Amino acid sequence: MTEYNWPKRDASTVIGKELDRVDGLVKATGAAKYTYDINLKNQLYAVALGCPHGHCKIKSLDISAASSVPGVVHVHVFDHAQPDREIEWEGELLVVVAAESEGAAREGLSKVKLEVEKLDVFTSAEDLQAAEKAGRTSKGGGKVETVNEPGDDDDEEEFVEKEIERLLKESKYVVEGYYGIDAITHCCLEPHGSTVEWKDGTLEAHLSTQNVSGTDEQFARDLKVTADNVTVHCDYIGGGFGSKFAPDYWGIAAAQISRETGRPVKFMLSRDQELKIAGNRPSGYIKVRLGADEKGVVQVWDSVSWGSAGAQGGAVSHSVLPYVLVPKNYRRVATTIKCNTAPSRAWRAPNHPQACAMSQTALDDLAGKMGADSYDVFLANLVNATNEKADVYREQMQIAAKLMDWKAKWHAHGKGGARGSIVDGLGMALHTWGGGANESSCLLKVYPDGGVTSFCGTQDLGSGTRTVCSQVLAETFGLGINDVRVNIGSSRYPNSGASGGSTTIGAVCESHRRAAQDALVKIFDLAAAELKVAADTLEAVGGKIRDRNNPAKNLTWQKACSLLGLKPLETTASYVRGTPSPLSNSGVAGVQMAHVEVDRETGVIRMKKFVAVQDQGLVINPKTCKSQIYGAVIMGIAAALFEERITDPATGVFVNAELADYRLARLGDIGEIVVELYEPESERIRGVIGNGEPPAISPKAAISNAVANALGIRVPVIPLTPKRVLDALAKA
């Protein structure tokens, strides 16, 4: 058995280096082919009609005029669009028109005649009372923990009620607050979709997906064939963020149309459809009472939270409330609300960003109430950290504070000086995530001429998967990253888990390092015989296989590989999720700080500076790793300040589902961002851990806290739009 391990920091020549991503040039020159870019000969262009109302019953659907439009080849009606079927969200696709050109398809679509009976719409996720009145609520669970336990004769609920009230009454400081974070939409720049072709009884599907190895089976199941008849390809994907794990019913429709017509079909959602039905991160709102001792350590937490994950129910899980810093006494109750919006999809770190924004805001208001430095209050509450990371947070806070120059910039809440109508403020938040490795298999070939190539059914969401795999192989064999060829993005390759939950880097590092180390053992055996040394004295460095004790005794990599004879050496390695391994780990911590300016006259918030300190175990490529964190912070700025899904309460229509109206951050909005990779030896030796989710968690809470520090009042609900800032100021 090979002993799998990573080289030590000072012995690494490729791992830990800031290398350019291997597919950087192909992307930046426009040569990279995304699903949307795949043009198959004789392909049809498909576009779809979405339901125009948030809640309705189909009365009739007439496609005859659409079918006779010149250029229209096929019209597909979904089963759920048959008369008398109820549609529960606006945008739900009803009809697909496939034509010789997109123009013809759209013209066909305009001829579809749809009649619906409008039903009652509910979209006000923030309004719990209205939801209750409309019968839209259901229990979302909850949990109670108290240090003192009820006696045998006590009624448990009554006891808890009394105990919570007693603890609050005995608290030196009590904060009562309301906080919230609205739904946002994923807004992938490459919309969901596929270009597919049935040929000789098999389906070739180019699918924009985070799940190359899993979607072939999903296609097969819905198309009633076996999975060996389906191949999914995705060389490049234009954004997923948790929303692209399945072919979706529109992908199945594309395949069905291709089977019907005998022609390839390209079917990508339109921009408004992408926003309306292919992304939705649940909203969360909370009423909190917390009590703290004289040092500001929270002793009791009592919350009622609610929110909506769309028409199929669900909301932010109560299990992560309060977030990370949990006192010994708490009661948390959650309610879910069914709204007439598309069902939610996973978003970077499901539940965590909302939970962070719904609870660490309350902690910051405690600092405000105490007139204390928020830093000190967070520090004091690290005793309540539930993830055994208090020491890491403490160190990260010190690093972040230094990078932010926190002490020099700090002022008590609302007590900073104003420049005209401009006030500034500081805020912080902290987070945690798992990020353990997903399952992954890698087939590796080392050719007798020295060529190295790997095959793995993973995908690169933009985090740099190809680059990381290349670095792992190159490091193992003592080569450069351009000396190895990494193949990913096809379901024909060995299975590798979906990219979700920050599980990819661990997965591919496990499979690639294992396959490479297995191969190297065999190459060492051959080289040892040739060099007449013991195999365990050999190392692969600088394009050579050499004796560690006598480097002059060496073979070039090519020479060593020639000893393989006529056939390439093939190794396959698999990692099973959850297996303890020296190569990967899970559980990370991060601290973030924001410095903002707020204009009290206009309500406009500007980012001055943002600091992110993040642990992710061993860093394979600091350059792409930092990019991930920059990106997470910028997404967080967008969600904190701008992103609003505005829904018309009367019709359920998402009225701003275009990029001109759905405000995202732009280049001028981000201020200065400083990223620090926290990688002391104690973290590095844990192995690789994913960092896609963790840095995306804290920005909203940190920015909200900075705004509260600037203004001296809380703007309760995120995004902190100018109107909300002005409303909060008017109310104060």
Add this chain to the structure above:
Amino acid sequence: MTDSRNKTGSSSGFNRRDFLRGSGAAAAAAAVQTQAAQAMQDSGPAIVRGSQKIALNINGSQHDVTVEPRTTLLDVLRHQLDLTGAKPVSADGSSGASTVLIDGKPATASTILALTAVGKKIQTIESLGGDNPDPVIQAFVKHDAQQCGFCTPGFVIAVRAFLNKNPNATEAQIREGLNGNICRCGTYANIVQAAVAVVKGA
């Protein structure tokens, strides 16, 4: 048509008379407007169809393409010429992902009808690649100014056009001047670094 335009030296691009002469029974851009207006008066909105061969000057050479009045430049680039660097992100151009250079100025190909691009010099991202890529492309790679990469070609063009106009731009000017493009992955910090590096010749 291309020849006659060259002879007359038309600088306005699309030459209506030549187009009409060549169009036969097919609809032409100007005719479309009047026909459509008439049709609107008669019976509400109507779609005027018909296709026409035109030649477009793209990346330094003439390309014969077949277009309808409704065909956008982006559609031609992506579906007839397989130049898929410019991306279809927002039909109204608000993402900047379809940005190309037209007579040296940035424009979103998704908002330009192919007919109106006749006679203009169109440069796509593909023209900035090759063996010796544009310094903006090199800086994007070096500073990792891309993640998923879907917005990247449009952003590269936008930065190229901005720096052509402002070769000595400061970082503050770069942050002010590149707000026409959207990146959802959040590569703006890296893009600022890349653009600053290009100005410095680094």
